[in-house]
Amino acid sequence: MDRVELGGFLRSRRARLRPADVGLAPGPRRQTPGLRRPEVALLAGISVDYYVRLEQGRGPRPSEQVLTALGRALRLTADEHAYLRRLAHPAPEPPSRPVPGNVLRLLDRLGDVPAMVIDAGYDMVAWNPMLAALIGDPAAWPPRRRNRLRRLFDTGDAITGNRLELARLCVADLRAGGRYPADPVVRSLVDELLEESPEFARLWAWREVVVQRTLTKRTLHPVAGPLELDCEILAVPGHEHRLLVYTAAPGSPSAEGLKRLLTA
Structure with a gap:
């Protein structure tokens, strides 16, 4: 307790x-x-x-x-x-396991929309080519930079137009996950961000608790132009992983922007 x-x-x-x-x-x-x-x-x-x-x-x-x-x-x-x-009444945390094969196959089938898999600590552990076209290839980044929370609290990010809103929602989701402070990976991430980011410390102190199931990401892409994407967050039953899929309303400028990414 x-x-x-x-x-x-x-x-x-x-x-x-x-x-x-x-x-x-x-x-x-x-x-x-x-x-x-x-x-x-x-x-x-x-x-x-x-x-x-x-x-x-x-x-x-x-x-x-x-x-x-x-x-x-x-x-x-x-x-x-x-x-x-x-x-x-904390329950034992399930052991960390690899991303299930069926989730990886689903990720491969999502060829025309950006998608990725994250773990309980917000690390990106798998992604498809469209996600790399949207944000850059995570494989080329240092492992530390493949963490979505660290990226959201990178004040040098001038691309994500609603970065502060997403940061607040993701902090609320991190706490709602219930893995802090029992999970050492999550606890280490929180301690690091508390020390490095006054913005994170302020949001963490609010103790907002909301499991995120849908988010909206606004960004300005050099090829696709302005994008407003709905992010569906799908939990993988029995695993710590979640699948994030970014889509745009049919016929919208953002949908046309994704088509440009697909053919770029």
């Missing part, structure tokens, strides 16, 4: 709520934003002392019933509730 992160997550979710959000009167002289601890305890039906100890990282492991009550009291989303449950 990660008591420190669980306490920090509860504090962050409490701070974002106002009394009116949960049907409580605001009352006089509120010195801090968000709900007070006794208010959360009341809404969850647990003792104030127990809730205080949870926030301070001193409490016992909460039961499923308590976690459900806290999720309801703090108005957690499904992704946030799942994250809270993993903090209290």
Whole structure:
């Protein structure tokens, strides 16, 4: 059980709520934003002392019933509730395995759209020629640069028009994955970015938790021109890997741009 992160997550979710959000009167002289601890305890039906100890990282492991009550009291989303449950009852991480052959075959069949496979630490582990045409050939890059998060926090990237938006969404997704801090690779990546990027540190401190399933990437390509691409993020069942596929609306300028990439 990660008591420190669980306490920090509860504090962050409490701070974002106002009394009116949960049907409580605001009352006089509120010195801090968000709900007070006794208010959360009341809404969850647990003792104030127990809730205080949870926030301070001193409490016992909460039961499923308590976690459900806290999720309801703090108005957690499904992704946030799942994250809270993993903090209290972490499951063993599945062993790291190679990309399944069927996923690699699917990647090869996606000849007219950019696609890649990433692992739990956001490293690019496989890609197709169209992805290389879109962003450059990752095989020619140092291994460290093949990490999508590192690339998003590279402030020299002037190509991705919505880099800051994508960075926020990917940080929320990294936390939602539930592999921090148990996975040493993910923990090392987070520690590195916390030290090197004030932008990452600010986003990480928000403790935003959202599993990303669809993203929009805007970029200006020297051959394809302005592109707005929908990125579908497909989980590989039983594996840490995910398949990312970039498509454009049929008949759109971006779709025509992808055709130019295909024939370039």
